[in-house]
Amino acid sequence: MSRFNSNTTFGDDRRAVTAVLGLILIFAILALTLTIYQAQIVPQQNAQVEFQHYQNVQNDLIQLRNSISTAGQADTSQFTRVTLGTTYQTRVATINPVAPAGTLRTSDEYNITVDNGDVSKNVSTRFLEYEPRYNEITAGSIWYEHSVLYVDERNQGTVRIIEDQNLMTNRSSSFRLTAVQNEFEETGTHRAVIEIYPSEKITESDLPEGEIDITIPTRLNKSEYWGEQFGSDVDVTEDYYDTGVHRLDLSNLSISSNNFKFNTVGIREKPEADQPKQNVGPSSQRRSDENGDTSDDSDEGQAGAIQVTPDVKSAGNSGMYEFGLENTGDIDATIVAIGVNDTTVSSVEKVGGKSNDDILTAVGYGQIVSDVIQIDSDNPNQANRYNFSTDVVIAQNNEQLFEFDRFRDASNGNGAMKGSSVTITLWFSDGTSTTLLLDPNA
Secondary structure: OOOOOOOOOHHHOOHHHHHHHHHHHHHHHHHHHHHHHHHHHHHHHHHHHHHHHHHHHHHHHHHHHHHHHHHHHHOOOEEEEEEOOOOOOOOOOOOOOOOOOEEEEEEEEEEEEEEOOOOEEEEEEEEEEEEEOOOOOOOOEEEEEOOEEEEEEHHHOEEEEEEOOOOOOOOOOOEEEEEEEOOOEEEEOOEEEEEEEEEOOEOHHHOOOOEOEEEEEEOOOHHHHHHHHHHHHEEEEEEEEEOOEEEEEEOOOOOEHHHEEEEEEEEOOOOOOOOEOOOOOOOOEEEEOOOOOEEEEOOOOHHHHEEEOOOOEEOOOOOOEEEEEEEOOOOOEEEEEEEEEEEOOOOOOEEOOOOOOOEEEEOOOEEEEOOOEEOOOOOOOOOOOEEEEEEEEEOOOOEEEEEEEOEEOOOOOEOOOOOOOEEEEEEEOOOOEEEEEEOOOO
């Protein structure tokens, strides 16, 4: 007998409905999961990307700060890079906001004034501001002024110093000031190349004679920074130039025109006043052809990859001097020769001079220069070339340490190099060259 119940209809079969409900439930769970991921996980991951970029751009701006100092004090063009913004990881099922761009710009210009009571000289300068525009994290603008690099988060009640001033330190008897000129602004997420061109040095003969007072525009007030640096020897008149732009008066520091080093650099273009030095920096090297003519090389080459690291160490009065070079470019750099343009120790004339001096060594290579290096102090824009016995290769994202042994005077006495700066020129295997300032106070 058939077991089929004639009272059962197809409309009473609920098996398909159960499957559909299961699929709906699965889709609902997936949608809820994606919604939670979009609302919570994506912002967290993007915040990590933004935070990492903010750390990296601070390092870029430290290099920019050092390049301004080098361009002004070593009289050679400098080319450095700042990654303005960042991009998020690629997503399939979720959505990213617009990639966060950043802006690097100069401020309005304000005058630096040098005055001896009878005669005054004005030179314009500008601040530099990097303004991030992140979607997830809150980060203040980063400012550069007169060798100080700092994060301005006054809306949260703080100013955080990244790099201190090197205008005057307890290891230096000179007051060094570099004015930044030309209007500049660039926005994006790309890696911008910042070109810095030096001008003629403002020499002692260009300045008022004798003891001088220096007036500097600043965004930092006395309690935020300058009082800690110079104590009672400094006055700050708030909002003197403009709202938020104060007047820093350095009138009790016993600065004279013969120990005041004053330079001017221009961003992207030559400075507004004075002719720039006729050096050629890493992005605009000159090569000599067989007839001795020179031509511009638009490729940065290996020279454009090299930056001085913070590892510059002057070992007291022994004459020894250590420094590091970092390859921040996209190609390996092979250094084949070196020259010493100048030092801030006037008595020093050479590196080496005694039989046991190693002259110049590199970690992992040993002695690479065996001839005594004569310092071309008569013309700090030039240097005698000394070829390496072994080429020194610095791979991408690597650092190489060197040591001079030792700086000596005419009678082979040790140079008192503590806290002193040294200007060097490097030559590379692709024919490019660059001039760098080694400064333990930077």
